[in-house]
Amino acid sequence: MGGTKAAVTEVEVAGHSVRLSSPDRVIFPQRGFTKADVFHYYLAVGDGIMRALRDRPTTLQRFPEGIEGEAFFQKRVPTRGVPPWVTTAQITFPSGRSAAELCPVDLAHVAWAAQMGTIVFHPWPVRAADTDSPDELRIDLDPQPGTDFADAARAAGEVRAVLDELGATGWPKTSGGRGVHVYLRIQPRWTFTEVRRATIALAREVERRQPDLITTAWWKEERGSRVFVDYNQMARDRTIACAYSLRATARATVSTPVTWDELPDVDPDDFDLRSVPARLAERGDPHAEIDDSPYDITPLLEWAERDAAAGQGDLPYPPDHPKMPGEPKRVQPSRAKRSPEDDA
Structure with missing residues (x-):
């Protein structure tokens, strides 16, 4: 019936x-x-x-x-x-x-x-x-228009090279779409703010090595046809x-x-x-041993300090996140370039 x-x-x-x-x-x-x-x-x-x-x-x-x-x-x-x-x-x-x-x-x-x-x-x-205290550092490689999964996979290869130099093991997976995620088990000793800073430092390093392929630019108008490392996936309540x-x-x-x-x-x-x-x-599971060797992110935090001393401080948080200390203005660069005085 x-x-x-x-x-x-x-x-x-x-x-x-x-x-x-x-x-x-x-x-x-x-x-x-x-x-x-x-x-x-x-x-x-x-x-x-x-x-x-x-x-x-x-x-x-x-x-x-x-x-x-x-x-x-x-x-x-x-x-x-x-x-x-x-x-x-x-x-x-x-x-x-x-x-x-x-x-x-x-x-x-x-x-x-x-x-x-x-x-x-x-x-x-x-x-x-x-x-x-996060125990997992997540690197989200997000292809922008004009790029695809193959580009994200190449960007992941650069992430792997940097992690190898640091003595860290990254664990890749497909996103289920066009992107690639690389996970890093870390010791749960740091705050979300610190782990996000470490992620930004890692992202900037791979961007410096492959600037035509990889970008950390938060604003879409600045990304171009590159793979965006979405460092804000390490902000609290982003998953x-x-x-x-x-x-x-x-x-x-x-x-x-x-x-x-x-x-x-x-x-x-x-x-x-x-x-x-x-x-x-x-x-079997390629991630079967992911929990075996948690990484100490101190070297990445040292990179963050080095970058800050060179004038590369924090980057914008997601729009729904409270304003954070040291965060730059959340204004699109194309809008920020104009001030009221420009129209006077």
Whole structure:
């Protein structure tokens, strides 16, 4: 009968019973992937996604009616209707307000979020034990108009060269779109402000080495056809889709860990809901050892001091962020060049 509700099933995950309702609801219309497909995808990549999410406060990007329907970011776990085993972590926004975010401690938390229509997982770069001290430095290489994934991969290669000189290990992954992310595990000893400064210092170094390919310019009018290192992804409350997260794309692409050797030759569209579980099962996780050698960012902070002494201080924060000490004006250069006196 047309009005019959789809059966609700209970799935055992990590010792918990997780509901799966409306399993046949189409989430990715172009590929025909359903809610059940999404749910079971996350179970299939469990080891990989838990390496990315475990004990991290996580913002959920939810699409309850599918990727062509309304979407929203959920930063607070509801106070009602939530299984008693769901774990949260308290995080503080730049405004000073706080929230209890989902904090996955096992795969059941990921499955529960998928049941709630979550497609994309956006973890903070911190662990629940200390939500003010990042343990992950994230380098987001964002191709600008006129550039593509191949350019982002070349830029990532320059990042790798600099990290090698520093004795640091970077872990690359596709963004699920045209970009590349490089993650660096760090000792959780520094503030968000300090880790962002270290990221800017690293970004400026790669920009100096490849100025025709890489830019740190915050204002789009100054970027040109280059790959932008989005250093503001290390500002508090800015997050990136994690390793093994689906993306809300027509192809159901996945932000996928790759090896440095693979990176120049992969096509990010090849990594999707269907292909990634088989890849993970056959090859294992390229990020399997990401937690083994946290890096001391002191050399990067020394670079930041050197740059500041040479006149290269802080860069603008995101527009929704409170004004920070030492931050330059948040004014487009083309507008800043004109002053009231110019029109007098």
